[in-house]
Structures are given as C-alpha cells and as structure tokens.
Amino acid sequence: MGTNPLTERSNTMAPQNQPALVMLRLAQVILRTGLSRSTIYSKLDSGSAHYDPTFPTQVRLGSGSAVRFIEAEVNAWLEQCVRSARSGKIKAVVPGTRSAGRREIEGPEVIA
Template structure:
C-alpha cells in the first residue's frame, strides 16, 4: 500500500490548443487593424487617454527589444470590434448598448 512518489513538474508551458502559435510583427498588426503605429502604442499605454485594456498585449522575445503580437488575440480583438459595431440596435438592452459603445470607442470608432 505504498503511495506513488510525486511527479516532477515541468517548467515548460503546455499549449492550450494544438494549433501553432503565430506571432505578428507590429507592421502586420498595423496592416490588419488599419491603425497607425502611434495609435497602437497609445492603446497599450496605460497613461494615454486612448488606452484600451482589451487591446492585445505585446510579447517580448528574449532580452532584446523584439516584440510580437499573438495573431489569435489580434483576430479576437478585431472580431469584437465588428461585433460591437453591429450589436447596437433597438432590440439590444440598454446595458448592452452602453457596454457596446464603450468597446466601440476602444476599437477606434
């Protein structure tokens, strides 16, 4: 009746899904979103009036200055922008219209 020894935990991250992680350069994010570089940096800057907590965060690669954005997060943000811009109608409850308007403001509308 011995107990099993504890298993050693790995320090490597296990992917949530099996699809490959695609990283985008800033120039690619500019192309996909239609936003300028300065607007993207403003959306990332917590001290900016244009700060958007829902905008995808940069991923630093190594110790240098190289950063990338995760494609799936950029796509999800864009989809939310489309959804929020089309969700405002007379059939949407007032609370959702306010929330949608806030998100739409974050999406550059």
C-alpha cells in the same frame, strides 16, 4: 538506415491537434487593424486617453528588444470590435465634427 531529422517529428513538438502559435510584427498588426503605429501604442499606454485594456499586449522575445503580437489575440480583438459595432454599443466620431460630435451609431453604419 538512420532517421532524417528534417522529416521526423520530435516528441518535443506541439501535438498536431494544437494550432501553431503565430507571432505578428507591428507592421502586420498595422495592416490587419488599420490603426496607425501611434494609435496602437496609445491603446497600450495605460496613461493615454486612448488606452484600451482589451487591446492585445506585446510579447517580448528573449532578452533583446524584439517584440511580437499573438495573431489569435489580434484576431479576437478585431472580432470583438465587430461584435460591438454590430450590437450598436460603440461610439464613433462623425466625419466633419469635433469631439462634441460623438454620438451613438447603430449597427453597420459605424464609422471607424
């Protein structure tokens, strides 16, 4: 009896102990981070005042215009944001103030 290609694992597949590489569309990154599309692109633009070299970069798929973000990198960036916020090493804008209203905020009181 022959093998069924739908149920047989190929030798070219990743080993079972390696996690699957999950790719996210921009809309999914927006939902996960709570950032707007323009903010995400500003974080990726090295010429922007909002440039963040730690923000995950896009991966181009093939020769077309399709790009994705790697889920693990987005999650790691979010975790780093939480660690920074909880350690009190983040600057936040206090609602109702202008840029002069930036001040250090401790721990869980961080306003994003």
